Amino acid sequence: MKAGVVREHVEIYVEGSPRRHPNLPLRENPVEMTDVPTPSPSSGQVLIAVEACGVCYTDIDIIEGRVKCKLPVIPGHQIIGRVVEISEGVSDLNVGDRVGVAWIAWSCGHCEHCVRGYENLCVHYRATGCDLDGGYAEYTVAYANYTYRVPGNVEAERLAPLMCAGSIGWRAYKLAGIYEGARVGLLGFGSSAHIVIQVIRKLHPSVEVYVFTRSREHMELARRLGADWVGHPSETPPRRVNVAIDFTPVGETVSRALELLERGGRLVVNAIRKQTPIVLNYAEHLWMEREVKSVANVTRSDVREFIDFYVKHGIDTHVQVYKLEEVNTALRDLKAARTRGAPVLRIK
Known part of the structure; x- marks a missing residue:
């Protein structure tokens, strides 16, 4: 599958912008477009064909080393797509369901924070596009209980910002x-x-x-x-x-x-x-x-509540759409505050 991969920490080059991390290499194109194997879902996970993925300032933080993630990594944590494969242990999703994936990919479920519903404070949580590969790709895997049903009649690019920014x-x-x-x-x-x-x-x-x-x-x-x-x-x-x-x-x-x-x-x-x-x-x-x-990111309740609010009240998510191959342009535009809306990658 086609994917955007970050292999090393670099400073993203923006013309006219002063350097903040002179100890890092300076790169205009920090994300490498390449072909990688399509992932297979493990127990409790689903395989998602990605339709769109938002580009977040946290992605810049990951690339520039302010957020410690595995390397190499496929960034992207504002994912909208369709379930195309289900693994054992998944009972509440079906092939064809349209879902979203947000930053928190998994939490332990038994620490003092998780049992109170604050999995965003879990010390052991894993993050999408950081600890697990994310949505700068044609396919991604996600834990089923950390996916969110989203409307089927709205453009994926309009829905992607709901997963993080919203x-x-x-x-x-x-x-x-x-x-x-x-x-x-x-x-x-x-x-x-x-x-x-x-x-x-x-x-x-x-x-x-x-x-x-x-x-x-x-x-x-x-x-x-x-x-x-x-x-x-x-x-x-x-x-x-x-x-x-x-x-x-x-x-x-x-x-x-x-x-x-x-x-x-x-x-x-x-x-x-x-x-x-x-x-x-x-x-x-x-x-x-x-x-x-x-604010320490979001809980699953926050995401579900906001999707419900979006469906009931309607929100105009102003987006600027890029092709997956234009991800480096999107990152530079975001860093330079040149975007005319939330930057979103159109995958399919």
């Missing part, structure tokens, strides 16, 4: 505790934030939403999706916010978000990691009962 945005939304009449700040406006603003608009019509982003394209999209105010992160919004969600990969926006928080406000950091340090001053950033919560 679901993790949903978890961030729940942790934020947004209430009617609140003022909400969204810092960064990429794949996840453009979904979260639609959730807020549908569930909390009286909320004011302020969007902070450097990208002109993202500013325009935020306005189209109903933001009450849009500006650069250095600009001052009309009023302080009661809730802020930070979607960016850098540490500076955490301190900026806390500067913008009203007394008693809450910041949710919707990021797996930060590329730059977070520098805080207690009196300026945390005093007056300000709170900070981090």
